[in-house]
Amino acid sequence: MGTTVTDNPDASRFEITVDDTVAGWVDYREHEGEYALPHTRVLPEFEGRGIGSELIVQTLRTIAERQGSVLPFCPFIPKVLHDNPELIDLVPADQRETFGL
Template sequence: MPALSTLLRSVRRCRRCPNHGEQEESPIMEPRVADNPERSRFEILVGDEVAGFAEYHLFGDEIAFIHTEIDPGYEGQGLGGRLARAALDAARERKLSVLPFCRFIRGWIAKHPEYVDLVPESERPRFGF
């Protein structure tokens, strides 16, 4: 049996497979978050595809997050956290108080205490903060 190094060299020189040994480069699509006010939700997009969303209701200077969902095909890639951070950063920029009725957003805030200040002090006990 030939040595592994000999086999690897012959695989690299294979003439019948012109692309053999070369990695096909696919464009890496950086996820981005956009507010979609018509649908009352922040969406995380990969390319042009909606990979997830965080639904909200606006009440004056408060934003109530009610549901967050990531498409099963995109789970386990950290998109939920990116979505939560971007949505909460947008709330901070707009000087909105946050009511995290959504369990995921509430849990994310609990793990990132630098965002607890977005929840009105009088409402914090209600959400476990």
Template sequence: MSTLIEDNPAKNRFEILVDDALAGFTAYVPRGEVLVFTHTEVDPGFQGKGVASALIKGTLDEIRTRGVRLVPQCPFVAAYIDKHPEYADLVAEQP
């Protein structure tokens, strides 16, 4: 199984492709140097296979590379960061 995670700025989301099929996405709203993640969705055919976790990990790694921050409004993104505190430094301070 090959996976690819890529940003789709036209749709404001990071997508995960599994064997060239769109398996899921995590949507964001750009606010300057901060991305507000609002929703994560995985196609039912790919649920229970770690696709969502792989998607969030790849997305957070890309955010770190870009040097931007995020606000995890999506419960799945927030829970992933709670379980993986090495990404906590990417969370922007809330006003």
């Protein structure tokens, strides 16, 4: 199973593909390097494989490479951040409590 996460700026979302098939995405609204992430979706046929976590981790790493910050409104993202504490710094310190971080 080959997966790839790419930014699709025309759709304002990061997408994960499995063997060239879109398996899920995380929507974003970007303003001056701050990414609000309101919704994550994994298609039913790809659920239960860790696709969602992989999508979020790779999305956060891409945002980190861009020196951006994250507002994780989707309730799944803070759960992934708890499992990957090295990425929590992407959430502004004054916003972490809002998201349970």
